[in-house]
Amino acid sequence: MTNASTAPGVRIGDLTVVYKTQAGELPAVSGVSLELAPGSITGVVGESGSGKSTLALSLLNAVQSPGRISGGSVEIDGLGDVVGLRGESLRKARGRHIGYVFQAAQNSLNPLKTVGKQLLDLGRSHGVDDLRGLVREAKELLGRMGLDGARVLDSHQHELSGGMRQRVGIMLALVLNAHLVVLDEPTTALDMITQATILRIIREVHEERGLTTLVITHDIGVVAEVADRLAVMYGGRIVEQGPTGAVLGAPSHPYTKGLIKAIPRLVGSLDEARALPGRPPTLATVPTTGCVFRERCAERMDVCDSDDPPALAHGDRIVACHAVGTSEPAQLQEEVA
Amino acid sequence: MITGQAITKTFKQRGNVLDSREVRALRGVDFVIPKGGAASFIGESGCGKTTLGRIIAGLESHDTGEITIDGTAMSSLRPRDRQPYFRRIQLIHQDPYSALNPTRTIHQTLNAPLALRAKQTGRSRGWMDERAQEVLSLVGLDAGSVLGRYPHQLSGGMRQRVVIARALTVDPEMLVADEAVSMIDVSLRLGILALLKDLRERLGVSVLFITHDVATARYIGDDGELYVIYRGQVVERGPVDTIISGPVHPYTQSLLSAIPVLHGLEEPGAQPVVPTEALDESHHDEGCLFARRCPFRTGKCESEVPVLGLGEGIPQEHACFHPERRAVVAQPAGR
Ligand SMILES: Nc1ncnc2c1ncn2[C@@H]1O[C@H](COP(=O)(O)OP(=O)(O)O)[C@@H](O)[C@H]1O
Ligand SMILES: Nc1ncnc2c1ncn2[C@@H]1O[C@H](COP(=O)(O)OP(=O)(O)O)[C@@H](O)[C@H]1O
Ligand SMILES: [Mg+2]
Ligand SMILES: [Mg+2]
Numbered sequence: 001m002t003n004a005s006t007a008p009g010v011r012i013g014d015l016t017v018v019y020k021t022q023a024g025e026l027p028a029v030s031g032v033s034l035e036l037a038p039g040s041i042t043g044v045v046g047e048s049g050s051g052k053s054t055l056a057l058s059l060l061n062a063v064q065s066p067g068r069i070s071g072g073s074v075e076i077d078g079l080g081d082v083v084g085l086r087g088e089s090l091r092k093a094r095g096r097h098i099g100y101v102f103q104a105a106q107n108s109l110n111p112l113k114t115v116g117k118q119l120l121d122l123g124r125s126h127g128v129d130d131l132r133g134l135v136r137e138a139k140e141l142l143g144r145m146g147l148d149g150a151r152v153l154d155s156h157q158h159e160l161s162g163g164m165r166q167r168v169g170i171m172l173a174l175v176l177n178a179h180l181v182v183l184d185e186p187t188t189a190l191d192m193i194t195q196a197t198i199l200r201i202i203r204e205v206h207e208e209r210g211l212t213t214l215v216i217t218h219d220i221g222v223v224a225e226v227a228d229r230l231a232v233m234y235g236g237r238i239v240e241q242g243p244t245g246a247v248l249g250a251p252s253h254p255y256t257k258g259l260i261k262a263i264p265r266l267v268g269s270l271d272e273a274r275a276l277p278g279r280p281p282t283l284a285t286v287p288t289t290g291c292v293f294r295e296r297c298a299e300r301m302d303v304c305d306s307d308d309p310p311a312l313a314h315g316d317r318i319v320a321c322h323a324v325g326t327s328e329p330a331q332l333q334e335e336v337a
Numbered sequence: 338m339i340t341g342q343a344i345t346k347t348f349k350q351r352g353n354v355l356d357s358r359e360v361r362a363l364r365g366v367d368f369v370i371p372k373g374g375a376a377s378f379i380g381e382s383g384c385g386k387t388t389l390g391r392i393i394a395g396l397e398s399h400d401t402g403e404i405t406i407d408g409t410a411m412s413s414l415r416p417r418d419r420q421p422y423f424r425r426i427q428l429i430h431q432d433p434y435s436a437l438n439p440t441r442t443i444h445q446t447l448n449a450p451l452a453l454r455a456k457q458t459g460r461s462r463g464w465m466d467e468r469a470q471e472v473l474s475l476v477g478l479d480a481g482s483v484l485g486r487y488p489h490q491l492s493g494g495m496r497q498r499v500v501i502a503r504a505l506t507v508d509p510e511m512l513v514a515d516e517a518v519s520m521i522d523v524s525l526r527l528g529i530l531a532l533l534k535d536l537r538e539r540l541g542v543s544v545l546f547i548t549h550d551v552a553t554a555r556y557i558g559d560d561g562e563l564y565v566i567y568r569g570q571v572v573e574r575g576p577v578d579t580i581i582s583g584p585v586h587p588y589t590q591s592l593l594s595a596i597p598v599l600h601g602l603e604e605p606g607a608q609p610v611v612p613t614e615a616l617d618e619s620h621h622d623e624g625c626l627f628a629r630r631c632p633f634r635t636g637k638c639e640s641e642v643p644v645l646g647l648g649e650g651i652p653q654e655h656a657c658f659h660p661e662r663r664a665v666v667a668q669p670a671g672r
Binding site: 162195199218259260263264265268273274280 | 522524525527530531551555556582601666
């Protein structure tokens with residue numbers, strides 16, 4: 001946790017975000033509480049539709065219609081509760097305080113304008129007076145990420161590879177000197193070597209600039225590489241969170257266990273790896289009462305059908321599962337024995 | 338059995354009149370895929386995997402070299418006489434969303450190729466229905482609940498199973514799966530991989546698996562051959578687990594080193610290899626193609642061309658002047 005003096009802390013409290021559908025307003029994020037410690041990298045991992053991008057957008061109060069934040073708060077040091085921000089103050093906060101790299105950033109640049117032009121547009125829209133300084137800063141950041149800054153600023157999107165575009169996205173998120181950075185699927189669609197390069201850059205820039213960083217991904221490997229803390233999402237809930245190594249090494253929630261077992265691995269027996277039965281829920285199929293994961297759960301009990309498990313602290317973990325706490329002491333004994 | 342000898346392919350990418358660039362997508366690739374066997378092509382994006390897969394599936398022409406299917410050289414046939422051969426090689430690509438027509442039910446999707454076959458072989462409607470049920474059950478789907486649905490009503494994993502079921506309607510000899518699980522949710526990925534393995538074992542369908550994620554290549558069968566491809570050339574080749582446990586080419590080592598380590602569960606390999614620079618297609622073509630990026634290059638690498646072959650004490654083929662085993666792969670923690 002370096003440079004904690006500049007890095008803001010973030011406290012997401014009981015956040016609920018709903019989308020209007022034919023079946024009424026349905027929650028994509030339900031009662032999520034998550035704290036991002038100043039200077040930390042937090043990884044949110046979950047399958048498609050689990051609510052990751054919606055959660056990330058809430059940090060900027062940028063959930064678009066037909067969605068809306070229907071409850072809870074997002075407190076950011078230096079900004080207050082962004083759920084209450086509107087208009088100009090909200091627009092200023094984005095970019096200046098919170099840098100955001102959208103999912104599929106590889107394709108989100110304007111194809112008709114050079115990167116440099118887009119940089120100047122960004123500066124102007126945020127009332128930057130010293131545009132030369134902005135360009136200098138951008139070149140330095142690009143150079144820092146192993147690119148020829150001048151060349152990249154003169155390029156159009158189609159002249160850049162996927163990995164280069166991703167780095168341009170990171171530059172644009174950081175160039176206004178934001179200290180809270182949200183990266184949504186920063187390496188999806190990149191190959192392994194490029195992914196490893198981007199992840200190393202994210203870590204280094206995070207340290208050097210003193211950031212608080214949130215990384216959203218469907219890939220546990222990505223979180224394992226960069227994040228200090230890990231939060232696992234399923235059906236709009238955070239079902240487990242804790243220190244990355246601890247969660248991966250000894251997962252508590254049956255979903256986390258299943259997900260880790262389902263990862264194709266380079267070493268070890270092929271038979272140990274197993275797909276999870278069933279399929280991830282969609283807005284329409286997420287159960288409204290009881291545990292969201294019960295239909296795919298190996299440890300399902302009667303109470304899981306009726307009661308939504310609360311997120312409770314268990315040692316270094318926060319877990320939302322009726323079976324955790326009852327089964328944990330047994331595991332501990334096993335380990336001791 | 339399907340073999341390829343010295344396959345080459347060059348694309349001319351036209352910018353404007355003055356600036357037309359040539360991309361040597363394949364520079365002489367050999368491969369052998371036995372009946373019912375498995376092979377995997379791995380490598381960075383842009384190294385030619387998809388092009389090779391499409392050539393093998395008959396969807397793309399090649400410049401020189403020979404594809405031989407069950408002993409028949411394709412160059413000896415007129416283009417339309419090749420069709421029956423290539424029809425039995427079915428391509429399954431990355432995106433199960435765009436592969437299925439959104440306006441057609443699964444029943445209609447399966448019926449199209451089945452109707453063609455029924456007509457060719459004089460079979461009845463009853464046979465078509467039976468066969469539709471059969472291919473769905475082969476891919477682990479319940480015909481009763483799936484047939485009447487549209488693609489958007491299915492998850493990504495179920496769609497990919499439907500795509501595979503459709504490929505099975507023609508009794509394929511081989512499935513070419515190009516990044517076929519990379520868009521599938523993690524919890525369901527292994528299910529698709531297990532299905533491909535199962536189809537090999539039960540139906541004797543061979544599988545060509547194309548991926549940038551080496552770990553998934555293990556799951557279509559440990560008897561599979563791995564081809565590591567770099568800039569249109571095979572640089573290392575051998576049984577999957579032999580290469581994963583003892584890669585000797587610095588490029589293979591770079592690919593394996595780049596795989597994320599699951600800290601807490603795994604410890605990183607002791608000798609990770611990181612390329613000295615990023616892939617650049619415009620790199621010159623003299624000597625070893627990887628030399629520019631190789632941390633271990635010597636003068637020889639920059640002037641002479643290493644040829645794929647066996648060397649003393651190394652069980653797999655490699656194209657490197659300085660092959661050396663390195664511990665690059667993460668190991669389970671607490672060993
Ligand atoms: N604009 C929208 N309208 C209706 N439903 C939406 C919209 N955006 C997202 N959703 C739904 O909300 C859920 C969460 O989506 P998202 O936050 O994108 O998940 P993730 O990023 O984890 O894939 C999904 O079921 C998705 O279909
Ligand atoms: N139709 C095409 N026209 C021009 N260039 C192409 C075409 N298809 C592929 N290429 C080029 O050939 C090379 C290999 O591409 P591809 O086979 O798609 O690689 P991979 O699947 O390994 O990512 C790349 O440089 C790519 O840009
Ligand atoms: Mg998303
Ligand atoms: Mg490809």
